[in-house]
Amino acid sequence: MAQTDPNCIFCKIVRKEISADEVLRDEHVVAFRDLNPQAPTHVLVIPTEHAAHLSDFMQQAPAQAAHLLAAASELGRRFGPGGYRVVMNEGADAGQTVHHLHAHVLAGRRMTWPPG
Numbered sequence: 001m002a003q004t005d006p007n008c009i010f011c012k013i014v015r016k017e018i019s020a021d022e023v024l025r026d027e028h029v030v031a032f033r034d035l036n037p038q039a040p041t042h043v044l045v046i047p048t049e050h051a052a053h054l055s056d057f058m059q060q061a062p063a064q065a066a067h068l069l070a071a072a073s074e075l076g077r078r079f080g081p082g083g084y085r086v087v088m089n090e091g092a093d094a095g096q097t098v099h100h101l102h103a104h105v106l107a108g109r110r111m112t113w114p115p116g
């Protein structure tokens with residue numbers, strides 16, 4: 001049985017208890033549009049299993065972590081044929097606000113570097 005957290009907002013999206021504009025769903029990942037998009041396409045890719053951080057998930061389920069990156073790159077190619085960015089924020093210094101691991105896939109505009 002996959003790990004889940006009854007109070008986690010992204011686990012609720014996995015369980016369809018709250019709605020999201022989904023662009024991909026399979027056994028291991030769900031991808032949906034961010035509520036507060038930072039680019040013309042801004043999609044979040046999350047594991048269906050709850051893990052707060054990338055470093056936890058790499059220990060817990062490395063094959064699913066690879067699957068998450070595969071989904072992010074597939075969506076990047078779909079929405080950003082001219083290029084795309086994948087971002088994963090871990091911890092307070094990186095600005096992580098939702099403690100269910102997620103990859104941001106941003107596309108549809110020219111990005112700048114370094115990020116803020």
Ligand code: 5GP
Pocket residue numbers: 009020021032033034035036037044088089095096097098099
């Ligand atoms: P973080 O700052 O943790 O890397 O990113 C969390 C992201 O989740 C933010 O970009 C925020 O807009 C998005 N977000 C938070 N709650 C919801 C929600 O209920 N639905 C959707 N679609 N996005 C959310």
Ligand code: ZN
Pocket residue numbers: 004005008009010011012049050051099100
């Ligand atoms: Zn969760």
